[in-house]
Amino acid sequence: MSTQTDFPGTSSNGARLTPQRFWTLLGADTRNAGRDPTLIFGMALAVLPTILFPAFRAPINAWAMGMFGIPDLVLWASPMLLVLPAILIGWITGFLFLEDRDEATLMAIEITPFGKGAYLQYRTIATVLVTFLISVVNGFVFTPHLGIFLILFMAILVALFSISIAFIFPALARNKVEGLALTKVVNLFSMAPLLALIPSFWRYLAAPLPSFWIGELINPAGIPGLPLWAILCAGLVTHLFMLVWLYRLTLRRTG
Amino acid sequence: MISVSDLAFTYPGANSATLNHLSFEIASGEVYGLLGPSGAGKSTTQKILMGLLSGFSGSARLFGEDVSSLGRAIYERIGVSFELPTLYLRLTARENLKLFAALYDRPTRTPEEVLTMVDLQDAADQRVETFSKGMKMRLNLCRALLHDPELLFLDEPTTGQDPARARITRELILRLKSEGKTIFLTTHNMTEADEVCDRVGFLSGGNIPVSGTPADLKREFGRRYLAVDARDGDKIKRHEFSMQGLGTNRQFMDLLEADRIASMHTLEASLDDVFIKATGGAIGEAAQ
Numbered sequence: 001m002s003t004q005t006d007f008p009g010t011s012s013n014g015a016r017l018t019p020q021r022f023w024t025l026l027g028a029d030t031r032n033a034g035r036d037p038t039l040i041f042g043m044a045l046a047v048l049p050t051i052l053f054p055a056f057r058a059p060i061n062a063w064a065m066g067m068f069g070i071p072d073l074v075l076w077a078s079p080m081l082l083v084l085p086a087i088l089i090g091w092i093t094g095f096l097f098l099e100d101r102d103e104a105t106l107m108a109i110e111i112t113p114f115g116k117g118a119y120l121q122y123r124t125i126a127t128v129l130v131t132f133l134i135s136v137v138n139g140f141v142f143t144p145h146l147g148i149f150l151i152l153f154m155a156i157l158v159a160l161f162s163i164s165i166a167f168i169f170p171a172l173a174r175n176k177v178e179g180l181a182l183t184k185v186v187n188l189f190s191m192a193p194l195l196a197l198i199p200s201f202w203r204y205l206a207a208p209l210p211s212f213w214i215g216e217l218i219n220p221a222g223i224p225g226l227p228l229w230a231i232l233c234a235g236l237v238t239h240l241f242m243l244v245w246l247y248r249l250t251l252r253r254t255g
Numbered sequence: 256m257i258s259v260s261d262l263a264f265t266y267p268g269a270n271s272a273t274l275n276h277l278s279f280e281i282a283s284g285e286v287y288g289l290l291g292p293s294g295a296g297k298s299t300t301q302k303i304l305m306g307l308l309s310g311f312s313g314s315a316r317l318f319g320e321d322v323s324s325l326g327r328a329i330y331e332r333i334g335v336s337f338e339l340p341t342l343y344l345r346l347t348a349r350e351n352l353k354l355f356a357a358l359y360d361r362p363t364r365t366p367e368e369v370l371t372m373v374d375l376q377d378a379a380d381q382r383v384e385t386f387s388k389g390m391k392m393r394l395n396l397c398r399a400l401l402h403d404p405e406l407l408f409l410d411e412p413t414t415g416q417d418p419a420r421a422r423i424t425r426e427l428i429l430r431l432k433s434e435g436k437t438i439f440l441t442t443h444n445m446t447e448a449d450e451v452c453d454r455v456g457f458l459s460g461g462n463i464p465v466s467g468t469p470a471d472l473k474r475e476f477g478r479r480y481l482a483v484d485a486r487d488g489d490k491i492k493r494h495e496f497s498m499q500g501l502g503t504n505r506q507f508m509d510l511l512e513a514d515r516i517a518s519m520h521t522l523e524a525s526l527d528d529v530f531i532k533a534t535g536g537a538i539g540e541a542a543q
Binding site: 013014015020021024025028031032035036103104105107108109110111112113114115 | 305306307326327328330331333335337339341342343344345346350353354355357358359360382398
């Protein structure tokens with residue numbers, strides 16, 4: 001008797017992720033998400049700061065100055081405004097993952113030459129790409145003082161953060177109901193960059209949270225802290241660590 | 256085309272094996288029906304052959320090669336229609352088919368072509384969430400046919416369909432057979448199995464204790480008797496005659512000569528009878 005342990009279909013001779021396939025899948029995902037009222041609300045909210053703040057930055061700042069005496073409120077809020085679209089895009093992708101698993105479309109994809117692995121690859125690239133582009137625009141809108149190199153670096157971190165958020169859902173939620181409950185926890189991540197505004201070394205207790213380092217990088221208050229190279233390294237390491245952990249968990253959970 | 260030998264599989268945490276020393280073969284161009292009660296392991300067998308389950312022992316071969324060595328390209332040659340609809344509900348039928356067609360390297364049929372095959376062309380631009388279960392199952396079948404595969408796995412393909420639609424699906428299966436396709440069918444529907452399968456196997460206790468052509472099985476499990484309903488005055492009276500020596504049976508010959516026979520038929524078993532005898536009347540008691 002021969003013992004079978006290998007998982008069939010794991011060799012790489014299937015259909016690859018070509019640009020044409022990428023755009024077909026992205027079109028289908030956009031239509032699919034665009035027909036769900038909750039998901040379309042999330043999509044609109046993700047691009048709202050980018051559209052709204054350039055036009056209303058001055059009146060908002062003037063109002064905040066008059067009301068609380070805070071100069072340039074938009075800059076102070078920028079860490080959160082940069083992370084929010086990433087959380088929303090990640091949340092949309094995460095919910096599409098949950099639907100794929102709940103309705104077994106992921107199993108239907110697994111029995112095509114493309115396969116589940118390539119599909120996860122597509123979703124990862126699509127989420128990273130969309131978030132990166134929005135974050136670059138947001139970087140120039142909210143934090144132009146960072147300069148192009150740091151804006152691009154920050155956009156990479158935010159994009160990695162976004163796909164990590166997406167993997168949280170299939171990795172930790174068993175269905176869409178659990179996914180909704182998890183959304184509340186995920187929303188707390190949007191507050192983590194604000195912890196970098198605490199003018200004390202105690203703020204580094206939040207160091208394991210990847211989005212904390214986005215706030216630390218922007219540092220709108222100019223609070224003394226770690227050197228820039230250490231912030232960049234810590235930001236990259238925490239984001240990659242979270243991503244790899246959740247990706248592996250997702251693979252395990254999607255069977 | 257398919258060769259399974261001494262296959263065994265136990266789900267993690269289960270007390271008993273779902274498949275146990277299962278062996279069968281399916282030739283190219285054959286329609287094979289794997290029948291059995293719910294939970295007998297029909298879908299498990301399909302999943303192993305499709306490469307969706309690992310951790311089994313024994314041998315499972317497709318196209319003459321072990322399933323473990325086939326790689327992803329094998330999915331260009333097989334089409335699968337699952338027992339439950341596995342579709343994007345907010346997309347239309349056409350959008351679903353376009354999406355899945357994009358996942359194959361080989362040329363695919365157009366959505367219109369496959370939708371017409373199952374009489375779903377009028378619903379092409381309707382969102383799947385508005386479909387009945389039967390329509391979803393037909394769309395499942397469309398997806399399995401998109402890339403014109405040589406081997407089809409059909410799991411309860413007529414579930415949720417009304418008799419007229421189910422007939423269209425059965426006729427489609429027969430047409431695919433006439434085109435030389437090999438079809439592995441799992442079903443609870445014995446009439447369907449009787450109509451479309453060249454051979455059937457009854458899965459019970461993790462293996463196949465009974466298999467053969469539907470006609471042979473019905474004869475084997477039936478009685479070699481002829482039931483004759485004959486007029487007796489105003490009433491109809493039933494007579495049963497052994498098939499052995501029927502031509503010399505005086506009573507039967509008298510009925511024939513007197514022109515009193517209203518109807519007659521052989522008492523062969525139905526596939527339902529064979530199912531009950533082969534599986535011991537088991538209904539859904541197996542582990543998975």
